[in-house]
Amino acid sequence: MSNKFPSALLRSLIQEHGIEEHSFLGEHESNGQVTSVRLNPFKKITNFNNAQQIPWCGDGRYLEQRPSFIADPLFHAGCYYVQEASSMFLELALNSSTDLVQPLKVLDLCAAPGGKSTLLASLINQDSLLVSNEIIKSRVPVLADNLTKWGNLNTVVSNNDPRDFNRLEGYFDVMVVDAPCSGSGMFRKDPAAIDEWSENNVQLCSERQQRILADAYSALKRGGTLIYSTCSYSSEENEQIADWLCDNYQLKTVRIPTDESWGIVETVSEKHSCYGYRFYPHKVKGEGFFLSCFVKQDGHDAEAPFQKPQKLNAADLGVLKKWIHEGEITIIPAKEGYCAIPSAFQHDIRFLQTKLYLKKSGVYIGKIAGKDLVPDQELAQSLILHDDIAKVELSLEQSLKYLRRDVLNLQDSPKGWALMCFEGFGLGWAKILPNRVNNYYPKEMRILKEL
The missing domain is CATH 3.40.50.150 (Vaccinia Virus protein VP39)
Incomplete structure (x- = not known):
């Protein structure tokens, strides 16, 4: 590595920053790997309670070894993020x-x-x-x-x-x-x-x-x-x-x-x-x-101008409110369905829509089909899901099958839409029918690697 490390860069680090050449190159030659994660404070887990805290980040943790994150449903549930x-x-x-x-x-x-x-x-x-x-x-x-x-x-x-x-x-x-x-x-x-x-x-x-x-x-x-x-x-x-x-x-x-x-x-x-x-x-x-x-120190302040509220179909609104908890939430049309945004920022988000290309605003709830909702993945993993929504707790084996979009046998579970969960955390949706389970985990997010 010492021969490969760019000589011009090394020379500048020594001259400008007094870098300790031997220690610096030795660490690069060691091929050492540091694995760290950051916990989601909104989806609390205890799995890393014994891990060393990163001193400059309250929810950051050093791991002694690198596990298979892809084989951990809690990773897919958003309970932590693997970050340097x-x-x-x-x-x-x-x-x-x-x-x-x-x-x-x-x-x-x-x-x-x-x-x-x-x-x-x-x-x-x-x-x-x-x-x-x-x-x-x-x-x-x-x-x-x-x-x-x-x-x-x-x-x-x-x-x-x-x-x-x-x-x-x-x-x-x-x-x-x-x-x-x-x-x-x-x-x-x-x-x-x-x-x-x-x-x-x-x-x-x-x-x-x-x-x-x-x-x-x-x-x-x-x-x-x-x-x-x-x-x-x-x-x-x-x-x-x-x-x-x-x-x-x-x-x-x-x-x-x-x-x-x-x-x-x-x-x-x-x-x-x-x-x-x-x-x-x-x-x-x-x-x-x-x-x-x-x-x-220069410049000025600006606020989003008032944006006229958008009228929603009353029947659709009635369906949507059954899926999200009460609070300062405003529902607006998005794509072919509806998304939920913070009421305090409804004018800001509509203003931003006029100035930028927005891929995602708040939480996309889903599309109305007839008198029912086809719920979206964003709603499944959000913090606004209504407590009364049907949930199915999966084992580790079942969770990995679900995340691979393999066939699941859940015939003892209540029929209809249900949130697939691991240790209480939402992974995504499935619709349980009398003779099969339709897996709605997004194809682009599924696990492809053999575990």
């Missing part, structure tokens, strides 16, 4: 810069596959709104699926270019930009990425990062928080981007309190003394990562 430990530092950054008690509008600009979005959804309160955007269309479905599993009502998934957010000037209280980068921080985890690294690619990534930030910056309101991160070691993509931001915009750097025992390296940018936080695998139990945090 270093990136969970976002929690401490947000807590250090933002009053999470207040209702917030949060944008995760480069969100797929959803690690940071599900973390943000866990941190903000239910009076807040999260917009998770993914630029690349092919990556949007996995982002939507992961947020569906997490279960929150107050999330929106969009598929837009950063420049589209210019239409929302001064709208967001928080903007998280986990920018596309050269990926050198993942060399230990993915040695093949070394072959794709070059100084030219670093420069291209730096230019792309500047363009993304410039395109979306106006959407952050005055006094709002900007959190920028990469999984790169290169200063051109990290500290130099922080200086570029302060060259072009009025931003105040935020210092994040850390414990020396964690091994996180605090840096200060050369020109504007912006604080940055570097994660190195030989110092931290995690992969390479960088984060810098700012508070916007």
Whole structure:
């Protein structure tokens, strides 16, 4: 590995950051793997009670060995997310810069596959709104699926270019930009990425990062928080981007309190003394990562304008309300059916629909067929499902059969629609008929791997 590790990158780390060459390369040569998960605070489980907590993330846990997550129904139920430990530092950054008690509008600009979005959804309160955007269309479905599993009502998934957010000037209280980068921080985890690294690619990534930030910056309101991160070691993509931001915009750097025992390296940018936080695998139990945090000093605030309420079919509304619990929930038409959104953000979500392409708004309930509902997967894994909905508790073997869309024998169960559950957590829908069970678990989500 020491011969393969890019010499130009290693030289810059030694000269600019005083990296300990022997320890740093030795850790990369070890091919060591750190496995970590983050628990869903809305779907509490006890499976990882004895696991070591990640110090900068309350629900983050280190695992001693990597289990087969795909063979765990609780993973598919959204009870936890498999996430790299270093990136969970976002929690401490947000807590250090933002009053999470207040209702917030949060944008995760480069969100797929959803690690940071599900973390943000866990941190903000239910009076807040999260917009998770993914630029690349092919990556949007996995982002939507992961947020569906997490279960929150107050999330929106969009598929837009950063420049589209210019239409929302001064709208967001928080903007998280986990920018596309050269990926050198993942060399230990993915040695093949070394072959794709070059100084030219670093420069291209730096230019792309500047363009993304410039395109979306106006959407952050005055006094709002900007959190920028990469999984790169290169200063051109990290500290130099922080200086570029302060060259072009009025931003105040935020210092994040850390414990020396964690091994996180605090840096200060050369020109504007912006604080940055570097994660190195030989110092931290995690992969390479960088984060810098700012508070916007320029710009202004903006609110969503009033949107005229949409009238719903009274009969349909009567059917839908039997499936969701009572609360501050508004039902609006979506696709060929209906979705549930937070009443407090009904004007915001309708406003966003006029400005962005939204893939997912709140929780899609399903479609009306005759006088009944064909319930959607989003409803099955949501936190708004009515307590009286029929449920069938499955064994581990039955759960895996269900998740593979294999044939299930549930003839002793009540007939009709039922939520398939494992340890009380919803996996998806099945319709139990007199002579068979129709499995409605989405084909695109089914387990294909032999277990």
